[in-house]
Amino acid sequence: MYALNEETRALTDLVRRLVQEHQMPLEARVLRGETLARRDYASGTQAARAVGLWGLTAPPEFGGAGLSLVDRMAITEENFRCLTPLRFGGSALGPLYALQGEQRARYLDPILEGRLNYCFAQTEPGGGGDPAGAILTHARETDRGWVINGAKIWISSFQEADVVFVVARTDKNKGAGGISMFAVAKDNPGLHAREVPMLGGFKTHQLTFSDCEVDALALIGGEGQGFKxxxxxxxxxxxxxxxxxxxxxxxxxxxxxxxxxxxxxxxxxxxxxxxxxxxxxxxxxxxxxxxxxxxxxxxxxxxxxxxxxxxxxxxxxxxxxxxxxxxxxxxxxxxxxxxxxxxxxxxxxxxxxxxxxxxxxxxxxxxxxxxxxxx
CATH class of the missing domain: 1.20.140.10 (Butyryl-CoA Dehydrogenase, subunit A, domain 3)
Structure with a gap:
């Protein structure tokens, strides 16, 4: 058996108490046949934030806990012993931590503060096991920013997201180096979603981008950096x-x-x-x-x-x-x-x-x- 150090054991004990108090009652409701909404998880999320379990992957300079991977894995294992685990907030996709100025104010800060929810869209209907080769969604630069066309599928968390971070091909001649990442607001008129029910009551979505226009600030991390x-x-x-x-x-x-x-x-x-x-x-x-x-x-x-x-x-x-x-x-x-x-x-x-x-x-x-x- 792997021996966790004292600090990590203390973290798992804390998570166990939070799960027992806030999440196990939710599990009981699910087992009675109830359907939970996002608001049902708010009590556990707030309790976790109050004791410092917020921004688990976010660096301390961004207000996060900056936990080691060992600590995060121990917390995750303990948390998922429950059918309705805690939902932690305050963490962002890695490339977002390099954002500056107006981009940071638009995307990173509100995510870290819990005011903006996001999902990530990479997999395409043509294949998910070979993401670099299968990405056909493309983005074309314009005078006002970019225009995105294509489709993504099996996208989880879209229902609760405010913004979608989507990878699209910006240069068809550069393979993985021709793939970039863009932020698309959920209410963008060029973004259309179809719910796809899954096993276990999960809901994913198929997203279609039809002449979906975004401004220049929507490009995350620079052109060609999306796949990385x-x-x-x-x-x-x-x-x-x-x-x-x-x-x-x-x-x-x-x-x-x-x-x-x-x-x-x-x-x-x-x-x-x-x-x-x-x-x-x-x-x-x-x-x-x-x-x-x-x-x-x-x-x-x-x-x-x-x-x-x-x-x-x-x-x-x-x-x-x-x-x-x-x-x-x-x-x-x-x-x-x-x-x-x-x-x-x-x-x-x-x-x-x-x-x-x-x-x-x-x-x-x-x-x-x-x-x-x-x-």
Missing amino acids: GAQQALSAARFDVAARALGVAQRAYEMMVEHAKQRVAFGGPLSEKQAVQSKIVDSWIEIQQNRLMLFHCAAQDDAGQDTRVQAGMLKMLCTEMVDRVVDRAIQIHGAAGCTYESPLAHWYDHQRMARIYEGPTDVHKYRVIARHLLA
């Missing part, structure tokens, strides 16, 4: 997905242990049955193996090492692992694990999607890891 900024965001997101999976797996494991001890069948508790013991032990071993790798790689990242390949590996391994653990927990619970009155059924839907977004398992295995090993 996007990949930085994705690497951090893959660590985050891995930690989320660990949190879910840990809670599912605890649920199966508790149920196995209490449930009596065929003359004794389930915990005495070898098949049940095997599922529990296998789950515990897999969780510990993946936790060791996650925190080891996070520590490497904090030390300044390039962990992009490790991020892909962890995202792949942890999302595959949590599928197996949740499946075993459902098997041990029987019919009680198949009802949406149990978080297990919700996680069964949610985690299937996790093997696809932020890069499908197969892409990480054969395009990221294999290419690195065989370079």
Whole structure:
């Protein structure tokens, strides 16, 4: 088991208390069949901000907590043991921290202060596993700024966003170096959205940009810098997905242990049955193996090492692992694990999607890891 230092353990204890007080009641409401709105999460967000859990990835000079990756992974794992985790604010996409003047006042400052919500749009209907090659959305410079045309799909958080950061091709002859990032206001008349329902009750959107005009300040980070900024965001997101999976797996494991001890069948508790013991032990071993790798790689990242390949590996391994653990927990619970009155059924839907977004398992295995090993 990975030993966290005293400061990190204190952070996880704090998150555990906040989740228990503010988020577990929300989980109970979801299990009763209620649909939550953004305002339902406000109490937890405000409580977290009051104790300094705000801007977790934002540097201290921008008013953020500037936490290490190890700290953030520990917080994320603890937070996602709950079906309705805390929502932290005050952090922005990496390229935004370099903004100055009017651009900073328009985008970065209100995001860090919690006044502006955003989403990120990269994936296109033509393919998401090869983002640089698949980006057909293009932006043309004009006297007044830029005109964007194209489409994005599977965009999460659009419903709550005020602005969309979208990557588009500005030079078709430069490959990844010809991709730039733009900020598009949600109410821009050239932006049209269609809701796309997903597994587990999630809602994503398909976005269409039709002669979508933005001014010169909407170009983020300079022309040709969009793909680099996007990949930085994705690497951090893959660590985050891995930690989320660990949190879910840990809670599912605890649920199966508790149920196995209490449930009596065929003359004794389930915990005495070898098949049940095997599922529990296998789950515990897999969780510990993946936790060791996650925190080891996070520590490497904090030390300044390039962990992009490790991020892909962890995202792949942890999302595959949590599928197996949740499946075993459902098997041990029987019919009680198949009802949406149990978080297990919700996680069964949610985690299937996790093997696809932020890069499908197969892409990480054969395009990221294999290419690195065989370079």
